[in-house]
Amino acid sequence: MAKKPKKEETPKVHKDLEGFKMNINSFGEISSTFSIDKLNEFLNQNVEDKKLKDRDDLDEIKEGKKKKK
Structure with missing residues (x-):
């Protein structure tokens, strides 16, 4: 059976x-259809940073990032 x-x-x-889409060529180089900056922006908006979740000033940090845009 085939x-x-x-x-x-x-x-x-x-x-x-x-x-x-991401691809890894035979030399181990990673290529993507999106720029790294766009991926980082998406991750910053949608993924909780475990290192910062217990900080008291987390809301202030998030608001500061939104105002800079």
Whole structure:
């Protein structure tokens, strides 16, 4: 019995990351369809920083970042 080739399924992603793909070539270099700055901005907005979660001034830090934009 011959095996059927697997269809390449696109994973479910956040709507802001539609079209995001990462590849690693034979030299170990990582290439992406999004810039690192765009990925970092998304992560800053959507992922809680475990190092900062117990700080008392966390709300002030978040507000400061939003005002700078």
